[in-house]
Amino acid sequence: xxxxxxxxxxxxxxxxxxxxxxxxxxxxxxxxxxxxxxxxxxxxxxxxxxxxxxxxxxxxxxxxxxxxxxxxxxxxxxxxxxxxxxxxxxxxxxxxxxxxxxxxxxxxxxxxxxxxxxxxxxxxxxxxxxxxxxxxxxxxxxxxxxxxxxxxxxxxxxxxxxxxxxxxxxxxxxxxxxxxxxxxxxxxxxxxxxxxxxxxxxxxxxxxxxxxxxxxxxxxxxxxxxxxxxxxxxxxxxxxxxxxxxxxxxxxxxxxxxxxxxxxxxxxxxxxxxxxxxxxxxxxxxxxxxxxxxxxxxxxxxxxxxxxxxxxxxxxxxxxxxxxxxxxxxxxxxx
Amino acid sequence: xxxxxxxxxxxxxxxxxxxxxxxxxxxxxxxxxxxxxxxxxxxxxxxxxxxxxxxxxxxxxxxxxxxxxxxxxxxxxxxxxxxxxxxxxxxxxxxxxxxxxxxxxxxxxxxxxxxxxxxxxxxxxxxxxxxxxxxxxxxxxxxxxxxxxxxxxxxxxxxxxxxxxxxxxxxxxxxxxxxxxxxxxxxxxxxxxxxxxxxxxxxxxxxxxxxxxxxxxxxxxxxxxx
Numbered sequence: 001x002x003x004x005x006x007x008x009x010x011x012x013x014x015x016x017x018x019x020x021x022x023x024x025x026x027x028x029x030x031x032x033x034x035x036x037x038x039x040x041x042x043x044x045x046x047x048x049x050x051x052x053x054x055x056x057x058x059x060x061x062x063x064x065x066x067x068x069x070x071x072x073x074x075x076x077x078x079x080x081x082x083x084x085x086x087x088x089x090x091x092x093x094x095x096x097x098x099x100x101x102x103x104x105x106x107x108x109x110x111x112x113x114x115x116x117x118x119x120x121x122x123x124x125x126x127x128x129x130x131x132x133x134x135x136x137x138x139x140x141x142x143x144x145x146x147x148x149x150x151x152x153x154x155x156x157x158x159x160x161x162x163x164x165x166x167x168x169x170x171x172x173x174x175x176x177x178x179x180x181x182x183x184x185x186x187x188x189x190x191x192x193x194x195x196x197x198x199x200x201x202x203x204x205x206x207x208x209x210x211x212x213x214x215x216x217x218x219x220x221x222x223x224x225x226x227x228x229x230x231x232x233x234x235x236x237x238x239x240x241x242x243x244x245x246x247x248x249x250x251x252x253x254x255x256x257x258x259x260x261x262x263x264x265x266x267x268x269x270x271x272x273x274x275x276x277x278x279x280x281x282x283x284x285x286x287x288x289x290x291x292x293x294x295x296x297x298x299x300x301x302x303x304x305x306x307x308x309x310x311x312x313x314x315x316x317x318x319x320x321x322x323x324x325x326x327x328x329x330x331x332x333x334x335x
Numbered sequence: 336x337x338x339x340x341x342x343x344x345x346x347x348x349x350x351x352x353x354x355x356x357x358x359x360x361x362x363x364x365x366x367x368x369x370x371x372x373x374x375x376x377x378x379x380x381x382x383x384x385x386x387x388x389x390x391x392x393x394x395x396x397x398x399x400x401x402x403x404x405x406x407x408x409x410x411x412x413x414x415x416x417x418x419x420x421x422x423x424x425x426x427x428x429x430x431x432x433x434x435x436x437x438x439x440x441x442x443x444x445x446x447x448x449x450x451x452x453x454x455x456x457x458x459x460x461x462x463x464x465x466x467x468x469x470x471x472x473x474x475x476x477x478x479x480x481x482x483x484x485x486x487x488x489x490x491x492x493x494x495x496x497x498x499x500x501x502x503x504x505x506x507x508x509x510x511x512x513x514x515x516x517x518x519x520x521x522x523x524x525x526x527x528x529x530x531x532x533x534x535x536x537x538x539x540x541x542x543x544x545x546x547x548x549x550x551x552x553x554x555x556x557x558x559x560x561x
Contacts, residue, residue, distance in 0.1 A: 002559025043347040055518050064485050074433040162388040165395030180448035183472050261476040
């Protein structure tokens with residue numbers, strides 16, 4: 001068959017499909033072609049055109065049409081409502097437990113420098129100036145001075161929203177960066193974890209030293225349950241990425257990275273949610289002075305326990321999608 | 336071979352082909368996006384200025400969303416194209432050339448920061464230039480790539496010449512060459528076409544305008560013109 005005969009035979013169908021792909025959104029109208037059928041015959045026509053060495057222009061046009069139809073046929077729908085419920089109830093804590101090695105490592109990278117720096121700046125007045133400028137130190141001190149009527153940053157009621165925006169941008173940004181930088185063989189995550197640990201330890205130590213702990217700890221304990229764990233988890237996810245590049249196991253590095261990033265992302269979604277909660281608490285709860293110190297400490301403690309219980313217990317016994325049920329002990333059947 | 340073509344075999348057994356986009360158009364597209372984003376932020380800043388500190392909070396919230404999720408929004412909901420990419424005819428796709436999914440888009444845009452390190456997208460640019468398909472680090476982890484969105488080419492036009500049967504024994508390769516000369520008669524200058532036709536003077540026995548017309552006529556015939 002000559003090319004022009006071929007074109008004449010099929011061009012009506014091509015035009016119809018092209019038009020539909022350009023305009024049709026939801027396939028509810030009657031003019032909508034049966035997409036899978038149209039797509040398969042289009043594929044066949046492209047293969048024939050290539051086999052018969054028809055001109056590049058025709059093949060190009062068919063190729064474009066096939067690609068556009070391919071996009072429609074293979075559109076992925078990844079967002080379903082019950083996936084999210086399932087993720088919150090089971091998927092997130094399961095993902096964290098699956099990467100528990102990295103979580104411990106990230107915790108150590110965060111807490112050890114914090115501990116060293118905390119003890120250091122508690123016992124040595126000058127050490128805090130190694131990590132921040134005198135103005136910053138003064139600002140921190142004035143924030144948590146028990147003589148203040150308002151706690152946290154100096155605030156009126158309208159500034160709660162301001163601080164909420166600030167915490168969202170700042171803290172979630174830090175968590176995302178801690179995760180992303182892990183791609184550089186884990187080095188970036190290590191840097192951010194250690195750096196934040198040092199900074200936090202210095203503030204803790206210094207504030208305790210100057211005797212403002214009665215205002216400082218009730219402030220941080222509530223949102224800290226979510227914020228500090230989330231930063232550590234983001235770091236753990238980043239370390240997982242880095243590890244896949246350092247030791248890809250039986251895969252090529254690119255494949256190992258892709259598999260690791262699927263695991264890591266399961267954690268990152270959760271840290272995002274935790275940090276939103278943390279920002280909310282920090283802006284609207286931790287700073288309110290009307291609530292007594294005792295109440296805030298009690299609630300903060302409960303929140304810490306809840307977070308740990310969630311990661312330790314939630315989703316146990318729930319199968320992950322794609323996981324095979326474990327055979328019952330002793331219930332082995334002979335083949 | 337040095338070629339930016341990217342082929343994927345579909346389950347239907349055919350090869351899809353796309354052209355991977357290199358660093359230069361991508362950087363330009365990115366700067367367009369940065370421009371739009373700053374414009375939005377500036378506009379928001381002016382609009383929210385009256386709301387004082389609460390306004391500042393909302394502004395910070397928006398700037399956070401714009402910083403991390405602006406590309407995700409457009410890539411998933413606008414066919415793989417941020418406004419900048421649209422301006423340069425680029426689009427992001429999964430590496431099997433399907434439309435990008437939420438998870439892949441989130442991942443590649445979160446890892447943007449790793450590409451940014453140590454400054455000014457140095458890591459990403461180096462990764463792109465070392466990579467066959469110009470993927471930055473985030474693209475590698477997410478399994479995505481940036482390709483050119485092909486424009487629908489306008490209708491083919493053939494030269495005005497009465498079809499003429501070719502001499503016997505014209506090999507397939509030669510037929511294809513003649514056809515593509517006829518097909519590209521709009522893209523090549525008249526002089527260049529004549530020059531090409533003159534190469535065949537020993538075979539066709541015609542030169543200049545005549546030789547070209549003859550080849551066009553044969554091309555028409557080979558394409559099925561009657």
